[in-house]
Amino acid sequence: MGLPLYDAHNDPGPSFFQYAQSAGLSTTSSPTAAFSAHATTVIAVRYDQGVVMVGDRQATGNYIASRDVRKIEPADRFTAIAISGTAARGIEFILMAQLSFEHYEKMTDSALSLEGKANYLSPIVQRNNLTTPLIVVPLLAGWDPSHQVGRIFEYDGAGGCYERFDFATIGSGTPFAESALRLGYRTDLDREAALELGALALYEAGDNDPSTGGPDFVRNIYPMMVTITSEGFQELSSDDVAARFHAINDRRTQSGGVAGGTLR
Amino acid sequence: MTNYFYVSPEQLTKDRAEFAQKGIARGRSLVAALYDEGVLLVAENPSASLNKISEIYDRIAFAGVGKYNEFDRLREAGIRWADGTGFTYSREDVDARALANYYAQHLGDMFTEGQKPLEVEILVAQLGNKIRPTKLYRIAYEGTISDESRFAVLGGDAETIRGRFAATEEVIHPLRETLKNAVSALAGPERSIETSELEVGILEDRGARRTFLRLNDEQVSELLR
Numbered sequence: 313m314g315l316p317l318y319d320a321h322n323d324p325g326p327s328f329f330q331y332a333q334s335a336g337l338s339t340t341s342s343p344t345a346a347f348s349a350h351a352t353t354v355i356a357v358r359y360d361q362g363v364v365m366v367g368d369r370q371a372t373g374n375y376i377a378s379r380d381v382r383k384i385e386p387a388d389r390f391t392a393i394a395i396s397g398t399a400a401r402g403i404e405f406i407l408m409a410q411l412s413f414e415h416y417e418k419m420t421d422s423a424l425s426l427e428g429k430a431n432y433l434s435p436i437v438q439r440n441n442l443t444t445p446l447i448v449v450p451l452l453a454g455w456d457p458s459h460q461v462g463r464i465f466e467y468d469g470a471g472g473c474y475e476r477f478d479f480a481t482i483g484s485g486t487p488f489a490e491s492a493l494r495l496g497y498r499t500d501l502d503r504e505a506a507l508e509l510g511a512l513a514l515y516e517a518g519d520n521d522p523s524t525g526g527p528d529f530v531r532n533i534y535p536m537m538v539t540i541t542s543e544g545f546q547e548l549s550s551d552d553v554a555a556r557f558h559a560i561n562d563r564r565t566q567s568g569g570v571a572g573g574t575l576r
Numbered sequence: 577m578t579n580y581f582y583v584s585p586e587q588l589t590k591d592r593a594e595f596a597q598k599g600i601a602r603g604r605s606l607v608a609a610l611y612d613e614g615v616l617l618v619a620e621n622p623s624a625s626l627n628k629i630s631e632i633y634d635r636i637a638f639a640g641v642g643k644y645n646e647f648d649r650l651r652e653a654g655i656r657w658a659d660g661t662g663f664t665y666s667r668e669d670v671d672a673r674a675l676a677n678y679y680a681q682h683l684g685d686m687f688t689e690g691q692k693p694l695e696v697e698i699l700v701a702q703l704g705n706k707i708r709p710t711k712l713y714r715i716a717y718e719g720t721i722s723d724e725s726r727f728a729v730l731g732g733d734a735e736t737i738r739g740r741f742a743a744t745e746e747v748i749h750p751l752r753e754t755l756k757n758a759v760s761a762l763a764g765p766e767r768s769i770e771t772s773e774l775e776v777g778i779l780e781d782r783g784a785r786r787t788f789l790r791l792n793d794e795q796v797s798e799l800l801r
Contacts, residue, residue: 313664315678316656317649324656328663331656337663411659414786418631418655421790 326419328412329436338408351523352396353485354383355513356453357493358478359506362462362541363453365392366510368485368518369533370525371399379528384536386545388413391429391454392538396483398447401440405448409433426456430465430473438471451482455540462540485517485524492516507537507548511556515564527557592693596717597732599695600642605731605762607741608639608699608712608724611754614780614787615701615710618758621775629777631788633658635703636672637779641731642696642717650679650698667785672702676713676721684719693717697730703779703787729761737761751778755799771797 316335324330332338354367371378377399387393387409395402412432416424424432430452440448452465466480467473478497481489492513501509514535518526527534534557537548564571604620606628617639619628628647630638632654640647654675662670679698687693697716704710712724722728727745729738741761749757755776763769776791791799 313657313660315653315682316660317653317682323652328659332660332663335656335660337660407663411663415655415659418659419652421625421627421630 326416327432328415329408329432331415332408338404351485351521352383352483353481353489353514353517353521353524354394354396354451354483355481355489355493355510355517356394356451356464356476356479357497357501357506357510357513358462358464358476359501359503361503362455362539363392363464364503364506364510365394365451365453365536365538365540366507366514367394367536368483368514368525369528369535370523372523372525376525379525379531380533382536384538385410387429387452387454388417388423389544390457390540391426391452392540392545394451394453394482396449396451401448402450405436405440405450408436409450425458426454426463429454430475433467434471434473436471437467437469441469441471449482451480453480453540455542455544457542460542481513481517483517483524485514485521488520489513489517503539507539507556511535511537511553512560515557515560527554527561529558529561592687593718596687596693596695600697600717601732603641603643603731605729605733605737606639606641606699607727607729607737607758607762608701609727609741609745609754609758610710610712610725610748611751612748613751614778615703615712616751616754616758617699617701617777618755618762619775620762620769620773622773624772627775629775629790630655631777631786631790632672632675632700633662633670634667634785635705635708635779635787636670636675637701637777637788639699639701639730639777640696641698643694646694647696647698650682650694650696654679654700668707671708672700672711672713673723676700676715676723679715680719680721682719683715683717687718697734699728699730701779703781736764740764751780752799755796759800771800 324334351372357364365384367383369380371381384392384394385406393406393409395405449467456463464476464480465473466476479493496509517524534553537553539546606619608617617629621628626644628640630651632638638651638654658670700713702711712728714728715721744757771793774796776796778789779787781787
């Protein structure tokens with residue numbers, strides 16, 4: 313790779329995506345969705361101090377391809393990005409997002425706004441999904457330093473970006489997770505309540521959706537749980553997450569597998 | 577009909593060098609130096625937003641003096657090159673020496689073949705780790721590249737400043753002393769530089785992947801106190 317110098321009229325600016333395309337660095341989408349591991353549940357719940365995200369760890373094709381995939385990654389200090397869909401393209405998508413936000417910051421000596429980051433991802437989702445339907449659908453959540461709130465952005469397959477003020481889910485477990493969230497969500501959730509609700513919604517999805525991995529007590533692999541607040545992206549320790557899923561599982565075991573008439 | 581007069585290569589090179597040197601001499605100078613825990617970059621810069629010092633990659637920084645539009649374009653190309661290389665291969669494959677060589681080739685090409693030589697002098701600094709050394713690569717307007725292992729001075733008044741700085745920096749000091757010595761070398765005996773006219777950046781391991789840090793006026797004043 314030579315020195316990438318551009319004239320002012322065809323300069324890709326601070327966008328790494330534009331540069332990668334002009335330099336031929338990124339691949340184009342190929343119709344392999346059916347053969348790649350996909351399917352997921354990732355949940356984002358907004359609460360008074362930020363956003364909680366919970367994601368399962370399973371990559372599923374015709375069989376379980378992996379049990380410890382990380383589907384939520386910090387895109388930068390105040391932003392988390394989660395993916396559902398084809399694993400290979402999802403990983404590239406996360407890498408592209410992480411690199412893009414850092415690239416912009418270095419090029420312009422200022423960080424992109426959270427809304428700027430959300431909008432930036434739209435054409436990438438669109439490009440990924442137009443030739444082959446729904447290869448990757450991301451979920452973006454972050455702490456907005458200029459407005460001092462946690463914000464969630466979800467996408468449709470055509471690249472449309474929508475801000476959600478309560479919660480959002482992506483992946484095949486969405487119907488089950490979303491049902492739990494709809495019943496349990498309150499506008500005055502604090503951190504503990506948001507974590508509890510997120511874990512419960514993921515437990516439901518893992519229980520009902522064959523392509524979502526719930527807590528794996530045998531291998532000690534648990535869903536990822538993170539918070540994004542004014543302190544930045546923080547991942548809960550594996551022990552902490554394990555304790556939360558053990559508690560839910562114990563309750564369910566006592567009640568013979570039913571939620572028991574209350575959301576718990 | 578256009579007449580072309582013969583100009584000897586010696587004369588052409590001399591003229592171009594003089595032109596570039598004059599352009600560079602119009603701007604203020606810059607000092608880059610190792611301190612005990614990292615690399616310090618200090619520029620005299622009256623502008624708070626048109627930077628001479630920038631982050632390129634996790635352990636690489638850029639500094640330029642001379643014509644702003646020319647070195648800023650090189651800075652942008654450097655960031656693109658580094659991010660593109662890291663994206664294609666791995667983050668650990670991004671090496672300052674490779675980038676410095678590209679810069680040297682480009683400046684050399686512009687000096688001999690361009691409409692005019694670039695009126696810039698640039699520096700690529702790398703904070704070392706297990707696989708790479710800490711190095712300062714200084715690249716002159718005509719593409720001459722030199723690797724300095726202690727400190728480098730860029731700009732029109734480089735020789736005088738180099739002399740002043742070398743006298744105080746016989747050993748590698750902590751950040752505070754290195755910054756003080758660099759600022760007094762830039763200022764000289766007859767004048768002092770306001771904190772607001774200093775641009776300061778460091779490369780230092782702070783437990784994170786990215787090592788570049790731009791120091792603000794308060795941090796610089798505190799260090800100079």
